[in-house]
Amino acid sequence: MSTSLESLAGKVMDGQRLSAEEALCLHQEADIATLGLLADEIRRRKHPQPVVTYIIDRNLNPTNVCITDCGFCAFYARPKDEAKAYVLDREEIYRKIQETVDVGGVQILMQGGHHPYLKVDWFESLLSDIKQRWPKLHLHAMSPPEIHHLARISKISTREVIRRLKAAGMDSIPGGGAEILVESVREKIAPKKATTDDWLRVMEEAHEEGLKTTATMMFGHVETVADRIEHLNRLRQVQDRTGGFTAFIDWTFQPGGNPMGEALLQQGWRKATYVEYFRTTAVARIFLDNFDNLQASFVTQGGEAAALALRMGCNDFGSAMLEENVVSAAGCFELVGLKDIEDRIRGAGFVPRQRNQAYQIIDSRGPEPLPGELQGCGAAATGRHDKDKAFAR
DSSP: OOHHHHHHHHHHTTOOOOOHHHHHHHHSSSHHHHHHHHHHHHHHHHOOOOEEEEEEEEESSSSSSSSOOOOOOOSSOOOOTTTTOOBBOOHHHHHHHHEEEEEEEEEEEEOOOSSSSOOHHHHHHHHHHHHHTTTSEEEOOOOOHHHHHHHHHTTTTTTHHHHHHHTTTOOOEOTTSSOOOOOOHHHOOOOTOOOOHHHHHHHHHHHHHHHHEEEEEEESSSHHHHHHHHHHHHHHHHHHHHHHHHHHEEOOOOOTTTTHHHHHHHOOOOOOOOHHHHHHHHHHHHEEEEEEEEEOOOOOOOHHHHHTTTTTTTOEEOOOOOOOTTTGGGTOOOOOHHHHHHHHHHHHTTTEEEEEOOBBBTTTTSSSOOGGGGGGGGGGGGGGOOOHTTTOO
């Protein structure tokens, strides 16, 4: 290990904050084993119990009609595409929600296209009706670009949209639509979508209005590593001001079935590897020192990679999702059942527990391992890294 990397590793182990420049150096020069050790140590400090959480929910997409034309999206349909475009009727929405509740689901993740005619009152009515029928169901709904779009077509401010949707039943906001929070990148991949500043402003307004949100990053397309670090830095700055983000989730761009993917493949581009996913995830865990939770993305990376990510800084396995339409349209969705999720968590050396959107454990087994429960998990569950041997300095 070079002197500069040894110094950075020492800062991390001592609990000091890294600058964006230092995070970039770590990403570009540290080997994957070192990054994993550092990220895993931070996870242990934030989550001392050998417990990994997951949630049971459903990804509900009320409409796929969208006028934003993101080149990386295989899900959306233009308004006049009669063969593909849809708007779910209420009875279909209610049926999907009841199915979720019947199997123990505690949350609906509701996102969709930027429909040109469905204004804020349409979503107010939908959220209100859902809450009347299922008052205890958590509605994790409406990403920042959707809120920005609703504000524009409804001719009101984004803050007013947030207030009205919150009053109607929206409990928190997902971090979708972040992609890469660097404007030069967004101009290439999603020029019609909310800007970087728009996305961050909506999140900060939501935090000020008392809503918690998540943050995401889709990487491995046209951005640079420096762009990824800038994205993380913008998130960290907002979190310093508000503390409103509950978790960070990152995943790699999926090229199937979308124009951007096809164009990149023709240019000789190659999809990001698992190692690149692990490297970026580990750096995110190290750099985002004010985020409590990092979620593995088995939806895009697959169950095996997600399990390995639990040793790269992640403390959550994501969702036992009953339905996923956006990523599956790109041909990469892996449906993982509850038993598979719990088996993979145990195989990584942890005990599994169900949580809610606030990352509170709601599992009947309790928040800590039961007597003897770790014996059925991976051998690494009770071990600790010796930082003096790993990072002699």
